Amino acid sequence: MTPVLQISGLGKTYKSGHQALVAVDLSINKGEIFALLGPNGAGKTTLISIVCGIVTASSGTVTVGGHDHARDYRAARSMIGLVPQELHTDSFEKVITTVNFSRGLFGKPRDPAFIEQLLKDLSLWDKRNSKIMELSGGMKRxxxxxKALSHEPEVLFLDEPTAGVDVELRRDMWNMVRSLRERGVTIILTTHYIEEAEEMADRVGVISKGKLILVEEKEALIKKLGRKTLTLNLAEPLEAVPEALGEWALELADAGHELVYEFDSHAEATGVPSLLRRMSDLGIAFKDLRTRQSSLEDIFVGLVHEPKAGQPASEQRA
Incomplete structure (x- = not known):
């Protein structure tokens, strides 16, 4: 499959010497939802800004729908829609005027029926003749x-789209994202709400200190890097973990009332049953047990937070 967006060796170094991006390579396929995760200052917005033509790259190439971003800028940029973090629009314009104007900027002919349906989908039709300054923050979003969808882009960037918005708008936005994907629109989003990426994304990329350190199918990532925690609520408390259970690297919790076993997901088939059999042999009974699968957020935190030299492994995971 030919990617709709191809980024090769993309770098950005500012005059101050700060290197915001370091040789980023990334391919995005048509119709997928791609979540780009990273801490503040990791390079997410810089990457989006370069692709959208707001910031000039120091090195590398960007191709959108087969159009080279540098040599065929207009064609490449016309395929992209951007919803930025900050609200930038003319406060004195009417809603329908500014949306129609955005469509015209990309050379699209007037299409009142399309604009009407777009505004209705976003619950803006009743506000179409309102000045933007009169709207609430959620309505401005x-x-x-x-505006980003007015010229019918094939690639839509959502840069922290739900930061600071109400629950209703967040729900409406994700319904809209699903609808766009069904029509073949490619969605690239950055978000601090990792649970949204876990729910919505097909693939996940993690960027840290300007470097794209991982790109993986979401389900494969959780399966490959995920860990599980088994917590056994003991019938009688233990003062220490018996030496006979040493191979499982167990930890005591809750004043000896709980045994905690952390393990790789793929080891579950052998590790847990053998542990329970050994406990039975030793006469250690438990009243209850629970398991917890590591989330995408756990994996993200583990990837972007490097352990300090000499820090114990248990503290590194905290």
């Missing part, structure tokens, strides 16, 4: 989305 909806206008930014409408």
């Amino acid at each position: 909806r206008v930014m989305i409408a």
Whole structure:
């Protein structure tokens, strides 16, 4: 499959010497939802800004729908819609005027029926003749989305789209994202709400200190890097973990009332049954047990937070 977005060796170094991006390579396929995760200052917004033509790259190439971003800028940029973090729009314009203007900027002919449906989908039709300055913050965010979609882009960037918005808008936005994907639109989003990426994304990329350190199918990532924790609530407390259980690297918790076993997901088939058999042989009974699968957030934190030299492994995971 030919990617709709191809980024090769992309780098950005500012005059101050700060290297915001370091040789980033990334391919995005048509119709997928790709979540780009990273801490503040990792390079997420710089990457998006370069692809959208707001910031000039120091090195590397960007191709959108087969159009080279540098040699065929207009064609490449016309395929992209951007919903930025910050609200930037003319406060004195009417909603329908600014959305129509955004469509015209990309050379698209007037299409009142399309704009009407777009505004209705975003619950803006009743506000179409309102000045943007009169709208609430949530409604202004909806206008930014409408502007980004007004020229019917094939690739939509959502940069922290739900930061600081109400629950209703967040729900409406993700319904819209699903609908766009069904129509073949490619969605690239950055978010601090990792549970949204876990729910919505097909693939996940993690960027840290300007470097793209991982790109993986979401389910494969959780399966490959995920860990499970088994907690056994003991019938009688233990003062220490018996030496006979040493191979499982167990920890005592809750004043000796709980045994905690952390293990790789793929080891579950052998590790847990053998542990329970050994406990039975030793006469150690438990009243209850529970398991917890590591989340995408756990994996993210583990990837971007490097352990300090000499720090114990247990503290590194904390």
